[in-house]
Amino acid sequence: MEAQYCLSCGTHLEIRNMGGEDRKACPSCSFVFWGNYSIGVGALIMKDHKILLVRRSQEPGKGLWTNPGGYIEQHEPIEKSIVREVFEETGVTAKVRGIVAAGDMPRNVHNVYLVFLMDYVEGEPKPDNVEVDGAGFYSIEEMESMNVAGLTRRLADIAFSxxxxxxxxxxxxxxSLPGYGLYRIERI
Structure with missing residues (x-):
């Protein structure tokens, strides 16, 4: 869905060329609709040489085994988002170690996907039976006979290597702004 009306004052948006791009902008105030974006997060959690996977019970990817994850909330730091998503989907508590991959999926809603390497803390995987109907730790050998999503197979290669x-x-x-976060490499 794309904005038709100003999110600030409700005026019908017009098309304006800004920086060489046609953008929807408000003729009454300074609002510019820059586009539809979402930020997804995914987890790579290892325990006993196995990776935590969930089986999707909803589209997209219904029936596929994937790494746990979801989307950030508007006022939620990404590190808290992935900890929350893992716990909601599996009941497993995990701690962020770092970001090991980033995906870029430009389409109607441009999705950026950040993959976190996480340390297992506690909990036995149990599906939430809403978003996922299966959860567990699986070896690379076990994954060979499972219906694992292509991206998750690639991410598992990263985790296992x-x-x-x-x-x-x-x-x-x-x-030092409240809620501001920065991720960086350890050394260059």
Whole structure:
């Protein structure tokens, strides 16, 4: 769905060329509709040489085994989003270690997908029976006979090949704004 009316004042939006791109803008105030974006998060959690997977019970990907994940909430830091999503889908508590992959899926809603390497803390995987109807830790050998999504197979390769920490949370980001976060590499 694309905006037709200003989200600030309700005036019908017009098309304006801004920086070489046609954008929907409000003729009455300064609002510009920059596009539809979403940020998804996914988890790679290893325990005893097995990776945590869930079986999707809804579209997209109904019936496929994937790594747990979901979407961030508007005022939620991404690190809390992935911890929440893993717990909601599986009952497993995990701690963020770093970001090891980023996906870019431009389409009607441009989706950016951040994949977190996480440390298992506690809990036995149990599906939420809403978004997922299966959950468990599986070896690479077990995955061979499972209906695993292509992206998840690639991410499992990353997890099983002992990835670096990736981008790690910066404990002292330059900005001191509430809720501001920064992920960085350890050294260049």
């Amino acid at each position: 002992s990835p670096s920490q990736g981008l790690i949370p910066d404990p002292n980001p330059v900005e």
